[in-house]
Amino acid sequence: MLSVANLTKAYNGVTVLTVPELHLLPGIHYFRGGNGSGKTTFFRTVAGLLPFSGTVLLENQYEINRDPVAYRMRVNYAEAEPVYPTFLTARDLTSFVGKAKQSPAGQVDALAELLGVDTFWTKPTGQFSSGMLKKLSLLLAMLGTPRLVLLDEPLSTLDVATAARLFDYIGNLRREQDTSFLLTSHQDVSLTGLDITGTWQVSQGVVTPAL
């Protein structure tokens, strides 16, 4: 599903992430590691947020640099600690992102209801709690018809009821649309009830299969 080769990411000449070769099968993959181990950098790089050297190939077809638009149409990302302009509302952001990701009709409303974002739909994000921001970022990450969704710390700040609905939805997407997911979490990921395809350890910028 996702192949990474010779990936190197450096900040100001200091290498922070090295992935010589990584092949991920379709499914749900869990990336674990301590603070500052490189998980978020890896996710942001795969999401196309950071410049890097190397290749990232989705479904043996879409290369992140060669096919920037097609790749990004199929890869979505939810940040661990989302920040949005304080004057924008969930409606403004979903409208913009939904249009760019070509969200199918009715998807925004269904997701807003599922995650409870509809209850603060027209409220400026400056008045959001961290949990509300998290819900909005998760909603944005589900828009369109992604083949791969990267969820950085989806459990943090999310209330139990919403988390249960979210993971139920993820399970459905996995089964019915063959969507793949990469997750990071400092919480016990087994609580999500998801069938984890692979677990990976990220340590000092190196990704290895977890034992």
Added chain:
Amino acid sequence: MMVMLALLNRVFTGPFYARNAGTFLVLVLLAFGFLSANEHRALIMAALGSPFFLAIVFVLWGLYLLKTVSFVWQELHAPEHLFLQTFWLVSTPKRVVLWLTVQTALLFPVLLYGGWMLQIAVQQGWWNLFGAILIFLLLLIGAGALLADFRLRHPNPDTLRLPHVSIKLPYELFFPTYWLRHEPLSLVLTKAFSGLLLAGVCRLYPTDDYDQRLLLIGLLIAILGHAQVGGQVSAFERKYLLLLPNLPLSWVQRLGRYALTYGLLWLPELLILLRNCPEAIRLDYVIWLWLSGWGWLLLMHSMAYGYEVLPERWLSGIIAAFVVGLLLIMFGLPVGVWLVLGWLGAVVVWYWSFGRRNGTEVTVPQ
């Protein structure tokens, strides 16, 4: 107390001078490049001899104070500085002393020039003026400290409390709204400078045998007055719209959206040009002029977006652009060529920076 002061200086004083290094460099170049010490002394004597002139100096100092206060308020509101709320717990006298020290450091250029004026006032034996300047300088420091402390004790989400309008905001309005709500001083100063300059040049036109080059020079300066906007857009999106590079938009679509944003920001200048258009100038020329300005704004955006450009380097580029632009205008480069150069340059630079590789790369802070 010294530890706290060191921290406050690292949060406010250092970044303030770093961020405005370019502006200070221009001021120093203008003030001491063109004027000798004797001429400055003559200027100060003139200011001390005329209440009106002195009032202008005070107004300029007041504007500088506003700039420092705006910066402190903005930094106090920044999420990375929320820890400073604990500063509220420090006893009021100690806090006031710390704010006064920080404000003194921020007002240093004004105090330096004010000190020179005070010295001359003493030499001349003008004790009334000495007292007036001294009191005004102390008021500036006190007002700055009080306003900073007020913000600390009254944190609120928006710098400018505007009512929330319940309409769907399109992406093209994200930055203009941010600019208006969070950096209103910057917006007002930029647009006032540009608008007044263009209106002034248009009104100056019929007073002598000027040709269209005068309007082009006005346009050039008005555009350079917007030089910082590209960096502001870039900083805004890097901070608040991290998801942008993940969106499946081609480099053309992205540039198109920025073109619309800049078109909106540049729209007031069209109205000003049309309203003040000299009779000797054809309407279509004014339209070409405005379109050229739009293209050059977009070119500056293409050059600034996504890069951490050092203020000194950016300023050197602006000064060089002014000199080269002035020469080309004086040599008679027509507005049509400026129009093509601006728009073509914007597209080429944008493609070179973001289209060649993956169309979306931006430098996102770690």
